[in-house]
Amino acid sequence: MARFLKNIDKKAGLPPGSLIFIGQQRMDEPRLRIIDFNPQTLRKEFIPSLEAAGPIKTTATTSWLNIDGLHDSDLIKRIGEEFDLPALMLEDIQDTGQRPKVEEYPDHVFITMKMLFLNEDQSEVWSEQLSAVLTENYLITFQERPGDVFEPVRNRIDNPNGKMRVRGCDYLLYTLLDCVVENYLKVIEKMGERIEEIEDEVLENPEPDLLEEINLYRREIAYVRKAVRPVREILSKLKNLDSEVIVHETMPYLRDLVSLEEQAVDSTEIYKEMLADLFSTYNMAIGSKLNDIMKFLTIFATIFIPLTFLAGIYGMNFESMPELHYKYGYYILLGAMSAVAVGMLLYFKKRKWI
Template identity: 70%
Template structure:
């Protein structure tokens, strides 16, 4: 399956709002988890059905409902029915190739973003879609598979007395977005370390394997930019929202996300340009190396042109040649050829051709 664009064959001819899973199944069985908390209590448990979390709509506590696995349409449809989520939003949730976006509705806010993770080789980037539906007293998140960058947030929720336990789901959403953006920087920084190391190798002793690695990083950095760049638009829009769902207490924190976003986008652009510069430098160094080889071969051939001329005359099969029966003719010719070669080398040296 293509990484930059998912196949939309399943949606061809279907009406808007049709619930069709687009992407690759990444987990065997969907997993539902609810973390319900306030200043005095916390409940963290896995639940069997979304019906077990419906009470989150009416309780005064903050509820974080997380669903790992999107391939079972009935579960997603049930979530939509229980929490009055429009079918157009559910359609975007099921489309794992959805471009990051933010949409405001009367009773909730929908956000879709990409989480980035590096494989064990630290060169290949994996992206997972995170969709979030924010309401007045609950937050529902949808992930493609178990495992994310939010474990520090869960640990903070478990600690009493923190701001996270005091504030509502809007602050929880801010915290999750902050984790995603900080992880962008970690991924870019890790790739950037190797990209900067390549500069010395390009100038030092470039090999074909290095060019292959540069092209690999170019592809991966393009994949990172595809995920990171739209977040700039999302953060800009979320700061302009005039919704009762987001309290005024959260606005200063949301504005702080702009700095991280700008840094992520700028870093990705800088490393993209560095990789393009590496390829240009690699081609230049290899071109210079080829020129040196051609220069040597040209000089070598040029020296042998007059020597071949002399040897050709000496080897002509004529009966009457003045030097044919000369006792030292062979040695004279060899001496002349050596003298010509040395003279040409000295001339090339004087002209700084070698």
């Protein structure tokens, strides 16, 4: 499946709001998990069915419902019915190729964006779609698979004396977004370390493998930019929302998050330019190396042209040729050829051609 644009043939001809999963199924069965807390109590558990999540709509606690697995259209539909979510929102949740965006509704705010991860050798980036629905009483998040960057948030919720336990769902959403953006910086930093190493290697020894690696990182940085750049628009819009579900006290944190996101965007732009420069530097280094080889071959051939000329003359077997039967003719010819070669080398050196 294409990384930059998902296959949308399944949606062709269907009306808006049709629930069709677009993407790669990453787990067998969806998994639901609730974290419900206030300053005095904490409840963390995986729930067997959606019905067990119904009470979070009316409780006075801060509730976080997380769904792992987006492929079950029936489950997504029942979630929409249970929590009064618009059909177009549900369609966006199931489309893993959806461009990151934020939408404001009367009673909730919807966000969809990408989480980024590096593979084991830290050379290739893969993404996972994260969607979030924020209301005053609860936060619902949708992920493609188990495993995310939110473990620090869960650990903070475990602390009964921490700020997380006294804040609302909007602050919880901020902390999740903060983890996503910080992970952007970690991914970019890991890639940047190798890119800077390649820069030194290109100058020292431009091997063909380096060109392949440069092209690999150019593709991966382009993929990161596609995921990271729209998030700046999301956060800028989010911090300016006039919505009841985001309280005034959370706005400074969102503004700070915008600065962090801009840092991530700037980093991708810097490494994009560095890779373009590396590509040019590699070609220049290869060209310079080729020029050195051609220079050596040219000098070598130039020296042997007069030597070949002399050898050609005395290689002719005419009986009346002068010096042909001379006793020391062979040694004289070798000496003359050596003198010509040495003289040409000294001339080349004087002209600084070698």
